[in-house]
Amino acid sequence: xxxxxxxxxxxxxxxxxxxxxxxxxxxxxxxxxxxxxxxxxxxxxxxxxxxxxxxxxxxxxxxxxxxxxxxxxxxxxxxxxxxxxxxxxxxxxxxxxxxxxxxxxxxxxxxxxxxxxxxxxxxxxxxxxxxxxxxxxxxxxxxxxxxxxxxxxxxxxxxxxxxxxxxxxxxxxxxxxxxxxxxxxxxxxxxxxxxxxxxxxxxxxxxxxxxxxxxxxxxxxxxxxxxxxxxxxxxxxxxxxxxxxxxxxxxxxxxxxxxxxxxxxxxxxxxxxxxxxxxxxxxxxxxxxxxxxxxxxxxxxx
Numbered sequence: 001x002x003x004x005x006x007x008x009x010x011x012x013x014x015x016x017x018x019x020x021x022x023x024x025x026x027x028x029x030x031x032x033x034x035x036x037x038x039x040x041x042x043x044x045x046x047x048x049x050x051x052x053x054x055x056x057x058x059x060x061x062x063x064x065x066x067x068x069x070x071x072x073x074x075x076x077x078x079x080x081x082x083x084x085x086x087x088x089x090x091x092x093x094x095x096x097x098x099x100x101x102x103x104x105x106x107x108x109x110x111x112x113x114x115x116x117x118x119x120x121x122x123x124x125x126x127x128x129x130x131x132x133x134x135x136x137x138x139x140x141x142x143x144x145x146x147x148x149x150x151x152x153x154x155x156x157x158x159x160x161x162x163x164x165x166x167x168x169x170x171x172x173x174x175x176x177x178x179x180x181x182x183x184x185x186x187x188x189x190x191x192x193x194x195x196x197x198x199x200x201x202x203x204x205x206x207x208x209x210x211x212x213x214x215x216x217x218x219x220x221x222x223x224x225x226x227x228x229x230x231x232x233x234x235x236x237x238x239x240x241x242x243x244x245x246x247x248x249x250x251x252x253x254x255x256x257x258x259x260x261x262x263x264x265x266x267x268x269x270x271x272x273x274x275x276x277x278x279x280x281x282x283x284x285x286x287x288x289x290x291x292x293x294x295x296x297x298x299x300x301x302x
Contacts, residue, residue, distance in 0.1 A: 001030060001119045002102040006088040013044045013105040013257045014236065016052060020254040021110040021247075023055040030116055033059040035096055039067055055254055056116045063095060076177055076187050087188045089154070090173045093164040100162050105226075106155035108234055110247050113225040118207055121158055127169065128192075129158040129201035131208035134218040134230065143183045143190050144198060152200055153218075154189040155228045156208040158234075166192040169195065211243045213279065215291045220298035238267065239240040239274035240281075246272075 007015040019034060026032060046062060065088055073087045089104050103119055121129055130152030133139055139151045176195045184190040205219035212231040225273055227247060233240045235248035249268050252258060
């Protein structure tokens with residue numbers, strides 16, 4: 001299974017958590033090859049990433065990418081916390097010419113099961129596969145796509161790279177970015193959704209459960225295969241109220257960046273308590289929102 005990640009030295013720690021989660025939950029028969037599209041990752045950080053093979057043996061290849069190749073996307077509107085690295089996925093077909101198929105994963109994710117079922121999905125005539133974005137309806141409206149269009153969250157994509165090459169998709173992405181700047185609000189995600197409209201296969205929600213707090217989740221499944229910490233409340237923000245945050249720290253402890261006992265307690269036990277207080281200040285009447293009670297009913301057995 002080919003798995004592609006994009007990271008720089010600021011995000012390599014979070015990439016290590018993602019990789020550790022994949023390795024920890026892989027089936028014995030899973031053969032994994034990670035391709036890390038990188039921008040000036042230090043030798044020390046690379047050495048730490050290679051240590052993750054102790055969890056389960058896998059191939060890990062660092063692929064240097066020249067950010068100058070993405071000048072055309074430099075002024076495309078996107079989230080403030082995203083860097084030019086997020087656009088690397090747009091040129092995977094040429095950056096990784098030897099690969100036929102790949103799973104692309106954002107670094108703000110953890111994986112909770114084997115990826116073999118996902119990787120072996122039959123794409124048929126589709127160019128990619130993904131999970132509906134939690135804000136799909138709003139994003140279709142903002143990007144002026146049809147209301148019934150499948151607008152996917154591109155944090156996880158299963159991609160047929162051969163079809164991307166055959167259909168010159170990289171050139172299409174470039175044209176979309178140049179000709180539709182007024183329709184693009186979330187960077188490469190909008191570019192992909194506009195360019196590949198009707199050519200993306202819908203996957204079960206478990207493969208990209210987008211969450212920002214207890215009630216704000218794209219799916220209330222009790223067995224998420226991939227958890228995506230969307231929005232600015234990332235697990236590495238102290239006292240983050242993002243749901244499933246404890247899994248980030250579980251997998252962090254499998255990496256060379258693992259915390260000492262006192263620090264781990266601060267971020268998990270103390271941090272969880274402080275996150276509740278912080279959320280109460282942010283949204284004191286959260287219990288009046290119908291979605292909160294839907295989340296409770298779906299999450300806990302009655």
